[in-house]
Amino acid sequence: MQLYIGGYAQGKLAYVQEKLKGQEVPVVNDLHLWVKQLLQEGKPAEEIVLQYYKEHSDCIFICDEIGNGIVPMEKQEREYRERVGRLLIRLAGEAETVERIICGIGQKIK
Amino acid sequence: MVTGGSGSGKSAYAESLLYSCEGIRYYIATMQIYDAEGEKKVERHRKLRAGKGFLTIESPMNVGKIQFVCAGESGQAQYRQEAERKGQCSSEKKSALLECMSNLTANEMFTKDGMKSEEEVVEKIVSEIQTLSQKLDNLVIVTNNVFEDGVIYDAGTMEYLRALGRINAALAHLADRVAEVVVGIPVELKG
Numbered sequence: 001m002q003l004y005i006g007g008y009a010q011g012k013l014a015y016v017q018e019k020l021k022g023q024e025v026p027v028v029n030d031l032h033l034w035v036k037q038l039l040q041e042g043k044p045a046e047e048i049v050l051q052y053y054k055e056h057s058d059c060i061f062i063c064d065e066i067g068n069g070i071v072p073m074e075k076q077e078r079e080y081r082e083r084v085g086r087l088l089i090r091l092a093g094e095a096e097t098v099e100r101i102i103c104g105i106g107q108k109i110k
Numbered sequence: 111m112v113t114g115g116s117g118s119g120k121s122a123y124a125e126s127l128l129y130s131c132e133g134i135r136y137y138i139a140t141m142q143i144y145d146a147e148g149e150k151k152v153e154r155h156r157k158l159r160a161g162k163g164f165l166t167i168e169s170p171m172n173v174g175k176i177q178f179v180c181a182g183e184s185g186q187a188q189y190r191q192e193a194e195r196k197g198q199c200s201s202e203k204k205s206a207l208l209e210c211m212s213n214l215t216a217n218e219m220f221t222k223d224g225m226k227s228e229e230e231v232v233e234k235i236v237s238e239i240q241t242l243s244q245k246l247d248n249l250v251i252v253t254n255n256v257f258e259d260g261v262i263y264d265a266g267t268m269e270y271l272r273a274l275g276r277i278n279a280a281l282a283h284l285a286d287r288v289a290e291v292v293v294g295i296p297v298e299l300k301g
Contacts, residue, residue, distance in 0.1 A: 068259065078116075081115075081116045082116055085119075085293075
């Protein structure tokens, strides 16, 4: 599994596609939005994402970094940020590589 | 100094830096607890530190005034007793983890007596951290990357952001090492 993170509109998906050069690999783009939807539906988001990883160990996760702002007033928003952050730490622990994309440039951090 | 966003794993990393420090380890807690969520957060951090030999000092403000006492010195009997019990006072070395700068800055800025200016808060905190640092062999400061959501907040919050940004820059300049924790991975920025 590979993990790609970065701010909004930093060219993460394009970077991954460029790297893949047409290889058929399962790609989960906008992981944060998937987690958000699962949380809104009251589902165990972490469990579901980790289960997906178990079944697709060669997959690529792409996720926005959403924790680098003022802590929101709304409890749900705070929980969303916290849980995405904790999940990314777990995925980063499992990942073979972790890259952070800034201005379309990849910074390999693992 | 250790920075990072919400849920980035910066606290766990900062704590791990302290474990290699000999002598007495202090945890300077700056968070003021207002509700159950705050309590939960503090409880999570307490569990992380449990059994790892930290002496907790609650200091939501005025960190320059903290006195680190050891056996034979006066005051703060509870810390002294705890340190003696753990046999930590045989060493003179003192290390501290201050968590975190974003809380301390908010506490110093938004006080019971009204809001303090950016200028005043930056000057006070940077000076107090230098005072604090002189009393210790090692000081690890956790701060927070709260600058990248692109939101224009009310004037007070924007002033707070500018103050914290300037404090972070000033402390990074003074620090021997600066790391940003990203998804639990420390990325060296300095040192």
